[in-house]
Amino acid sequence: MFDRYSIFSLARNALSSHQNWPRAWRNPAPRRRYAAIIVGGGGHGLATAYYLAREYGIRDVAVLERGLIGLGNSGRNTTIVRSNYLWDASAQLYEHSLKIWERLSREINYNVMFSQRGVLNLAHDAHGLRELRRRVEANRLNGIDSEILSTAQVQRQVPALNCAPDARYPILGASFQRRGGVARHDALVWGLARAVDALGIDIIQHCEVTAIRQAGGRIIGVDTSRGPIDARTVGVAVAGHSSVLAHMAGFRLPLQSHPLQAFVSEPIKPVLDTVVMSNTVHVYVSQSDKGELVVGAGMDGYKSYSQRGSFPIVEATVNALVELFPSFRRLKMLRQWAGIVDVAPDASPIISRTPVGGLYFNCGWGTGGFKATPGSGHVFAHLLATGEPHPLGEPFTLDRFVTGALVDEHGAAAVAH
Amino acid sequence: MLLIPCPWCGPRDETEFTCGGEAHIVTPRAPEDLDDEAWGEFLYLRTNPKGRCAERWVHTHGCRRWFNVLRDTVTERILTVYEVGARPPQAGDD
Ligand SMILES: Cc1cc2nc3c(=O)[nH]c(=O)nc-3n(C[C@H](O)[C@H](O)[C@H](O)COP(=O)(O)OP(=O)(O)OC[C@H]3O[C@@H](n4cnc5c(N)ncnc54)[C@H](O)[C@@H]3O)c2cc1C
Numbered sequence: 024m025f026d027r028y029s030i031f032s033l034a035r036n037a038l039s040s041h042q043n044w045p046r047a048w049r050n051p052a053p054r055r056r057y058a059a060i061i062v063g064g065g066g067h068g069l070a071t072a073y074y075l076a077r078e079y080g081i082r083d084v085a086v087l088e089r090g091l092i093g094l095g096n097s098g099r100n101t102t103i104v105r106s107n108y109l110w111d112a113s114a115q116l117y118e119h120s121l122k123i124w125e126r127l128s129r130e131i132n133y134n135v136m137f138s139q140r141g142v143l144n145l146a147h148d149a150h151g152l153r154e155l156r157r158r159v160e161a162n163r164l165n166g167i168d169s170e171i172l173s174t175a176q177v178q179r180q181v182p183a184l185n186c187a188p189d190a191r192y193p194i195l196g197a198s199f200q201r202r203g204g205v206a207r208h209d210a211l212v213w214g215l216a217r218a219v220d221a222l223g224i225d226i227i228q229h230c231e232v233t234a235i236r237q238a239g240g241r242i243i244g245v246d247t248s249r250g251p252i253d254a255r256t257v258g259v260a261v262a263g264h265s266s267v268l269a270h271m272a273g274f275r276l277p278l279q280s281h282p283l284q285a286f287v288s289e290p291i292k293p294v295l296d297t298v299v300m301s302n303t304v305h306v307y308v309s310q311s312d313k314g315e316l317v318v319g320a321g322m323d324g325y326k327s328y329s330q331r332g333s334f335p336i337v338e339a340t341v342n343a344l345v346e347l348f349p350s351f352r353r354l355k356m357l358r359q360w361a362g363i364v365d366v367a368p369d370a371s372p373i374i375s376r377t378p379v380g381g382l383y384f385n386c387g388w389g390t391g392g393f394k395a396t397p398g399s400g401h402v403f404a405h406l407l408a409t410g411e412p413h414p415l416g417e418p419f420t421l422d423r424f425v426t427g428a429l430v431d432e433h434g435a436a437a438v439a440h
Numbered sequence: 441m442l443l444i445p446c447p448w449c450g451p452r453d454e455t456e457f458t459c460g461g462e463a464h465i466v467t468p469r470a471p472e473d474l475d476d477e478a479w480g481e482f483l484y485l486r487t488n489p490k491g492r493c494a495e496r497w498v499h500t501h502g503c504r505r506w507f508n509v510l511r512d513t514v515t516e517r518i519l520t521v522y523e524v525g526a527r528p529p530q531a532g533d534d
């Protein structure tokens with residue numbers, strides 16, 4: 024196991040000016056063969072490896088990452104965590120994950136800075152409010168904390184928000200999940216990497232999978248930029264690049280890859296102590312511990328792998344932001360970026376077997392998979408270890424695109440996170 | 441910002457257009473003859489290529505006509521536009 028982080032280790036290392044902290048994970052060269060390979064060193068891949076070792080005792084595992092871990096969507100997202108999804112299947116999956124978030128820092132001895140500051144979803148018209156009510160009632164039936172706030176309650180919660188009746192986007196009410204909030208994205212990746220490494224799993228960076236080797240309809244290994252590696256079980260968690268990996272294996276997925284953007288403002292004094300989301304005008308905002316406003320935008324309307332995002336989206340998002348928060352008008356935005364998100368027709372994830380035996384995919388998390396990271400890893404590890412879907416994962420296999428049993432979460436997910 | 445060369449109106453900003461997804465997907469003539477697998481494939485499975493892709497676009501806030509676009513999803517370059525129903529041209533440069 025690793026050196027435990029604690030107040031005592033902090034004090035001890037302070038004595039040597041923090042020059043002697045051990046490295047948090049190794050940087051091994053790939054071996055020629057593993058029992059299982061995970062492709063993709065984002066949060067989902069690392070969480071999968073973690074549960075493979077911890078719950079199923081499978082430690083002969085490598086996580087292959089093309090670049091550095093956590094530089095994909097795991098390190099590019101606006102870190103909103105919540106579980107107030109409409110349908111039973113999604114509500115249960117995301118709530119499973121939220122429950123893990125509540126104990127994760129202790130479990131992996133790494134502060135993921137999960138801050139349950141609440142998540143508001145605004146309604147700007149009568150229909151929007153009815154939809155929120157419906158979602159709140161559905162959440163409660165699933166045992167998920169969820170409530171409706173009146174305009175006055177919203178104003179009390181977020182004084183900076185323009186709740187005037189003549190606002191361009193009048194606020195008729197909001198749903199509120201108090202257990203929702205934000206976390207530190209890098210901390211999740213680094214904490215999981217440290218835990219995974221301590222369990223004996225190899226995290227191999229700068230190792231791009233370039234081909235999927237098969238024999239007799241099942242997987243026997245992968246080719247990588249660091250040579251061939253054999254494995255009879257391969258789990259793919261590469262988000263926006265899922266279709267590229269599927270193409271290597273000779274099949275197609277019901278996914279489209281789109282850029283999704285975010286930006287941060289210059290840091291300011293505390294002004295926003297919760298998360299505000301508006302699906303109608305496509306803007307999401309919270310304030311980081313550093314004081315920056317973290318602003319999430321909508322998705323580009325066409326597919327792309329460019330990781331840039333288009334300017335009209337920036338314009339629309341900033342427009343919406345300053346209508347909702349007039350006092351943000353004079354803030355400068357410091358950084359802008361995009362991640363490539365893999366969106367399924369029903370805006371729900373895919374955790375599934377594939378036409379190739381021993382090859383499994385965990386994808387389609389699109390604009391909203393950060394919150395699901397630990398739960399997704401847990402459910403996917405079950406599938407890899409047993410070959411059978413976890414009960415929470417059953418509605419999310421590829422079969423639904425044949426049977427038509429889609430899990431339509433456009434209302435709850437769509438462009439929102 | 442993409443500058444999309446509408447075959448009828450010339451180059452216009454992307455905000456005037458709507459992308460209609462992958463081109464050259466033929467609607468089955470007799471859907472009732474298909475099994476669920478084939479129907480699901482028609483509805484949902486897409487190539488989603490990293491690189492060159494053929495798509496349908498419509499000039500929503502302009503002439504409102506549909507056409508096909510050959511575009512590179514990595515460089516964002518539009519390689520060529522061509523008529524709906526025509527075969528994808530073999531654009532020379534990448
Ligand atoms: C701007 C933005 C805002 C978002 N906001 C939120 C939010 O507020 N809340 C929320 O819940 N979700 C949000 N999301 C979605 C969330 O970020 C993702 O769903 C989630 O992080 C996906 O994690 P992952 O581990 O599957 O993917 P990633 O972190 O992208 O990891 C995939 C990894 O696979 C690697 N890879 C790709 N191809 C190969 C290959 N051939 N060989 C080896 N490795 C390869 C990549 O380099 C990458 O590191 C947002 C996304 C974006 C882009």
Ligand SMILES: [Zn+2]
Pocket residue numbers: 446447448449450499502503504505
């Ligand atoms: Zn036109």
